[in-house]
Amino acid sequence: MTERAKPPREPISAREPVVFIVEDDESMRRALTNLFQSVGLEAEVFSSAADMLQSKLPDVASCLVLDIRLPGLSGLDFQAELARTNIHIPIIFMTGHGDIPMSVRAMKGGAVDFLTKPFRDQDMLDAVTVAIERDRKRRESDRIVASLQVHFQTLTPREREILALVSSGLMNKQIAAELGLAEITVKIHRGHIMKKMDAKSLADLLRKAETLGVRRAKS
Template structure:
């Protein structure tokens, strides 16, 4: 059964970061829970990877403190399963049986740290703070892209076409020639798409296009 630990500030808000702990040793789970709560972090505890897989993860900045050796699915295999499921939660591995191949595989898989038991409390806290900050930045970046994608979906087919050419560095006159339009028509379309995309300038529009991965190799 999942153990939930609230922060020391009372009932936590949905926006507070969460530390997920997957560790089969009950005493270690309690120790980690006490450690994280001591600095005001919200904690959710699991005795196995399968328990966490069955849970719905909230959309807040978080990290996963994960034991390498677990009953059933191992920590490293769980890392692989999370990646396959497109779950990008930062992982801090811990083990009492660590070796170089394990740590190399963990880090190549994207782990932010690999701590060998017994570890210093401060080392764990430092790793968790860094992991949560990494996750917060990733979520902010993902939201920016999602918001831009929503704006992009409001563009007409012609506006999308012109945006692609603008992102390629073409001037209005060149775009007009390529599309067989009057230059004034291109200017009107560009004005409309800039407004829809919330672009303050041409440079801002190009940056937004790059963020969305919109680009076109300009022909020589």
Template structure:
């Protein structure tokens, strides 16, 4: 078996990625746990979706290996419940009774993969590595947005207006005309915005506006 590369860590202090397994067959749980641990992954196992719902999910890059057929809440219904709860953990489905509608529903719901038992260990490991990297990137993006949102909160209401107009491509003179300000005042606001938003250039400021979803609000 070819061992996939272990997902990289951003820093030496970052927690190891975690694989959750929800499978009602004890022998399958053990086999999957041993497989993931053999490549250095941390594992938590559950016999049902309700068991996992009762646990607290750690703040670490992770993925969920989920059986479709489970006692109580099915795997597909559990996927829907996680989405409703705004829990964005990447899911790899596995089943011994797959069909096309089931696969389509899972993938439309954002599943990383849908593996039919018996599957190759390598296929499962590849899917897990892909899922963990996807979750890591999502977490990085969420942290960036949270950081930018905190910077945005330091702007005054007027600075936010100028920010939206400048990032939409208007020149200082045009911004001044729209807001009824002197051009020198717009320049001062723009300087404050660049400093508060920690922008290195206008292009950097525009990228940050796009990340925050800031749009021009005036006609």
């Protein structure tokens, strides 16, 4: 069964980060819960990877404190499963029986840290701080890209074509020649593109095109 560090209250604040703990040892779950609550962090605890997979997770900045050795799906296999299902949550591994190959596999899989029990409380808190900040930045980046994609979808095929050529460094005259258009027509299209992409300047437009991965089609 899923254990919650605090009595259930819905919804969890959209601004409040959450630390998920997957650990089969009850005393360790309790100790970690008390540690995180002592610094004002929300915590949700699970006794197995399967329990967490079956739960609806809040859409907030978060990280996962994960034991390597678990009943059923191991911590390392759970890390791989999350990657396969495109769930991007920073992971801090902990183990009482660590070895170098295990830690190398964890770090290659993108883990933030690999802590050997018994670890210092401050080491865990430092790792969680780094992990939550990493997730917050990823979420902000995803939000920006999603917003740009909404704007990009409003462009016509011709405008997208011109944006790709602009992003490759071509001037209006060159774009007109390449597409067989009048230069004034290209200027009009560029004006529409600037407005639809909510670009404040050419440099701003180029940054947005780069973020979206807009590229000139190869001949």
